[in-house]
Amino acid sequence: MSAEGRLIAGRYRLQQKIGSGAMGVVWKAVDERLHRTIAVKQLLLQPGYTPEETEEARQRSMREGRIAARLQHQNAIVVFDVAEDEGQPVLVMEYLPSTSLAAVIDEQGVQPPMRVARIGVQVAGALAAAHMAGIVHRDLKPGNILLGENDLAKITDFGISRAIGDVAVTKSGILAGTPAYLAPEVALGRDPAPASDVFSLGSTLYAAIEGGPPFGTDENAISLLHRVARGQFEPPRQAGPMTPVLMQMLCPDPVDRPTMAHTRDLLQAVLDGRPVPNAAPGAGAGWQRQQQAPAPPPPTGAPTMAYQGGMPSGGMGGGANPPTRVGGAAPVAAAPAEPRRGGKQVALWIVAIVVAVLVGVLAANAFGSGSNQGAPPRPAPKPAPVAAPAPTTSATPTTSSAAPTTSSQAPTSSATSTKKQVTKEKLVATVKKYYTLVPKELDDAWKLLGPSLQSQGKERYEDFWKQIDDVKIVGEPIQSGANVVVTLQFTKDGKKSTEMHVLGMVANTDGDALINTDNHT
Known part of the structure; x- marks a missing residue:
């Protein structure tokens, strides 16, 4: 482990330790070539790692640098360089004199909704840019939001983020993300998607206003994961104008959440004193477009999963998981790609479908001309009864x-x-x-x-x-x-x-x- 005063990669002089996380230790340092203050993050390995696990952690850190360097936004900590120290990578990042949102909550208690909205709109803007670049943060929480002067907010620590379409190097069984701020579909074992970041940001803003995350905290991570997976939480009581925004961000089903860009607009509406629109309708299509744009097509026959609110058969942390597909009706396996049909054959299929639809409409009109004409269709019988809490x-x-x-x-x-x-x-x-x-x-x-x-x-x-x-x-x-x-x-x-x-x-x-x-x- 490097000590104060040590020179890294021939140019970065360590000054003092300023923080630590799951993957590394962060130092305040000086770039002696450019004469500027920077932050250097060193890879932190746990005792007992095998050579294979050490190499995996090294690759994870290299991947962190590649991902973070792709994102350039005024509200995201910039990664300048990826260097090596004794064969291990270190990240060279922008240094921001700041306090984390977690520290602010600990020291000052709950925050006013309007201040939280100002912080949230900045972070949502950075994450919207990240999602457009194909980057999912995976570990949004108050500790990863830094607050500088005049409440300048910057998101940091993409250390366990995942670039959409990149090769996953996460070790089987490692839980990526802080359980209290995970989205329900991630707690169920699905891979994080942009919609998961929206939920985690909602949980973070909720914690700043209410004093704790929606699902509470628990030293027993498995117990907490089960609460998160059920998606049941106490509606905010102190959020005021932030209430409708938080409720949309914290929808249990990812397809019902607004995109991160919509989230930024909702938070801006709160700041402007305007009515908060409902961005949820049609958000599923937005998520599908956002997920499909930056990612290459999956291999033929690769399974895709839809979040349905139940435990997947593979359990949690069982290796590489299929990507979360929002908006689907049930888990399905993608069929092998069929040969492309000729234009004439496609046209014949279209004509056949149109004829079938017209026949169905005529039949429906014929059978619906009785006494029940114009009545709305009744849903399927026997709903699952909903337990009501005592008033x-x-x-x-x-x-x-x-x-x-x-x-x-x-x-x-x-x-x-x-x-x-x-x-x-x-x-x-x-x-x-x-x-x-x-x-x-x-x-x-x-x-x-x-x-x-x-x-x-x-x-x-x-x-x-x-x-x-x-x-x-x-x-x-x-x-x-x-x-x-x-x-x-x-x-x-x-x-x-x-x-x-x-x-x-x-x-x-x-x-x-x-x-x-x-x-x-």
């Missing part, structure tokens, strides 16, 4: 929209399960309908509540709404997994107040969406 009484009933009770937990199962599909549009439509019924048509509104909110009793429910003159939705509700985030304006005794509510949704036995929990900020 807790709110001390200030006027701050609860669905009822004077709130639940501090998110529903324990998604209302959009694979056994009984409840569409995103249906979740939002139920919320919109509910707030057209209250406070006047309470009998019909009561039918749209789930078992948790109905457990308060209808009499208390009616007493609460008798105090409210009017309520209306401001902007567009935002669906996030089994939750719908909605901004409400209440009118009472001529005075107006605005609140943001996170509504936990469930499905009843008929497949209809119900409002089961209500958390408000």
